[in-house]
Amino acid sequence: MELAIGCATRIYSDLPFAEACRRIADAGYTDVAIYVSQGQVPVLSGTAKAEVLNIRKIVTDAGLVPSMLLVWPPVDFKAGLQATIDDYKRLIDNAALLGAAWLQDVGIDQEELFEDYFALLQQAAVHAESARVGIALKPHGGISLTAQDLIAAHRRVNSRAFGICYDPANIIYYTGGERRPEPDVSKVASLVATAIIKDCVIQDGIPDVMITPGEGLVDFEAVLSDLIKGGFRGPVYVECVGGKTLDEIDRNVRRTLAFVKGILADLAG
Numbered sequence: 001m002e003l004a005i006g007c008a009t010r011i012y013s014d015l016p017f018a019e020a021c022r023r024i025a026d027a028g029y030t031d032v033a034i035y036v037s038q039g040q041v042p043v044l045s046g047t048a049k050a051e052v053l054n055i056r057k058i059v060t061d062a063g064l065v066p067s068m069l070l071v072w073p074p075v076d077f078k079a080g081l082q083a084t085i086d087d088y089k090r091l092i093d094n095a096a097l098l099g100a101a102w103l104q105d106v107g108i109d110q111e112e113l114f115e116d117y118f119a120l121l122q123q124a125a126v127h128a129e130s131a132r133v134g135i136a137l138k139p140h141g142g143i144s145l146t147a148q149d150l151i152a153a154h155r156r157v158n159s160r161a162f163g164i165c166y167d168p169a170n171i172i173y174y175t176g177g178e179r180r181p182e183p184d185v186s187k188v189a190s191l192v193a194t195a196i197i198k199d200c201v202i203q204d205g206i207p208d209v210m211i212t213p214g215e216g217l218v219d220f221e222a223v224l225s226d227l228i229k230g231g232f233r234g235p236v237y238v239e240c241v242g243g244k245t246l247d248e249i250d251r252n253v254r255r256t257l258a259f260v261k262g263i264l265a266d267l268a269g
Helices: 017-026 049-061 081-098 111-131 147-157 168-174 182-191 220-229 246-268
Strands: 005-008 031-034 065-070 102-105 134-137 162-166 192-197 201-203 206-208 236-238
Touching: 005 065, 005 246, 017 049, 017 246, 031 049, 049 065, 049 081, 065 081, 081 102, 081 111, 102 162, 102 192, 111 134, 111 147, 111 162, 134 147, 134 192, 147 162, 147 182, 162 182, 168 182, 168 192, 168 206, 182 192, 182 220, 192 220, 220 246, 236 246
Parallel strands: 005 031, 005 236, 031 065, 065 102, 102 134, 134 162, 162 192, 192 236
Antiparallel strands: 201 206
16 A cells, blocks of 8 residues: 655754754655744744745755644634634645645644634635645544544534544543544544554553654554555654664664555555
């Protein structure tokens, strides 16, 4: 099964953005998910056009596709609902200028803001569709804690420009290990637009995702198998690996690409 396999800049968040892209490309990835780099996501709603184009050039010069952009910081509505909607639309426009196919949204925690959040997404999705950018909601606690929450959100937004960014490790992480992703993957697979390769362990009751995929609790073969059976065709993005030194991290980034390719080859075989 041929899926585009990308890597998130989170892994190299302490490095300059250009160096993060170079290391991701050198490891053999085709796509990059743009996360925080040296304390800030390089493309925000207020980023000037010239800087967005510069970031796009850095990515493409490295031989990568800037196919996903993280919505960060998360939506908070401190400026009010309409101002927040307008700001989100500006981020969509910058994502389109960047060349990103998807914005990755992590939802919201405060239950009293859930209705405002759905109102935001419904209006943003209309704008996103016209800009040919998708919005992908990731399990991240709160409004997107479980598969059932993701399905409910998809029904509420009800747009071709809205999908799910499936992150199996976060199901474990944000439920403290009380839930596993595998039993529910088939229920959400048809709604999944992008997926995350990240693992999780629970040690002394504390979840940890800063490990290399394949070393934790996620059964990636089962997850990817059910996603593909449900119609998912990628891309997937490696978000975290273990390692303390750059050499260790580089090795684990390469190792994870081989790990994912091996699973996909077995599923196709």
